[in-house]
Amino acid sequence: MFGLFVEHGPYVVFKNLTVGLRDYAWTTRYSVLYIDNPVGTGFSFTDDDRGFAQNQDDVGRDLYSALTQFFQIFPEYQSNDFYATGESYAGKYVPAISYYIHKNNPTAKVKINLKGMAIGDGLCDPEGMMGGYGEFLYQIGLIDELQRQYAFQVTDVWCLLDLSKHKCQNFKECILLNGDLVPYPSFFQNSTGCTNYYNYLMCREPEDQEYFSQFVTQSEVRRSIHVGNLTFHQGSEVEKHLMQDVMKSVKPWLGVLMDNYRVRGARLSTVCVFLSSMHGSNKFNCRLEIWIYSEF
DSSP: HHHIIIISSSSETTSSSSSEEESSOOOGGGGOOOOOOTSBBTTTOOSGGGGOOOOOOOHHHHHHHHHHHHHHGGGGGGOOEEEEETTTTTHHHHHHHHHHHHGGGOOSOOOEEEEEEEESSOOOHHHHTTTHHHHHHHHHHHHHHHHHHHHHHHHHEEEEEEEEOOOHHHHHHOOOOOOSSSSSSOOHHHHSSOOOSOOOOSSSGGGGGGGGHHHHOOOHHHHTTTTTTOOEEEEEEHHHHGGGGGTOOOOHHHHHHHHHHHHEOOOOOSSSHHHHHSSSOOOOHHHHHHHTTTOO
């Protein structure tokens, strides 16, 4: 719902929790389906611990199930060009659902007219991207040379660890940016004095980004969108279940998708950094390097 109410949906939520129309919305030109994904975010839920996604195969399967059901209920949209979009950790979710569609479409009863995907500041190949943090933060003026060297040391160790095989504590010790799993400020916060790592042009997250969660949990809104007393989840439980997925790559899926569909990307975030040739070898092929620096 963040995309719907904060970024590009038709509505804007104001401080007094009233709603207005967005001046420039994706929905003025396109039909957009917003999904609380993975299961356990927003109003999506599961009563069984096994219902949470553990990896991107689970994510792709669940999203594919939701989409095929949607097109069965609303077949008038099935022939439309379909683009999967997302940002940040959806750098994995978007390729997951796109690859799942690509793989299943030839024999599927309900076909999805996949044409491409768009990813904003996406985490796609952690091992190939993590080593770029120090250089990136230094080049945009957020850290000094000593801090850059420290970031190099930490990310070099990070990339040597197969964190998918280590306990969560090892992952916590390697956190540079968000610090949301540890009780102390992250390296990014201590070095820059900023808490907003999603957009390096803003040191603090704008207050209006939180209005929507208060809006959708009002009783009259709950009745209107038929969610009853369901909890509105911020995603912490989802994050725990995907911990072993963090360092896994979707690069092979991306390669297939880029050979067959349109793929676009953009970035203003410090979260997911492409490993440039300025620090170590280029872990992506040239085709993906061109994509990662292109604009929507």
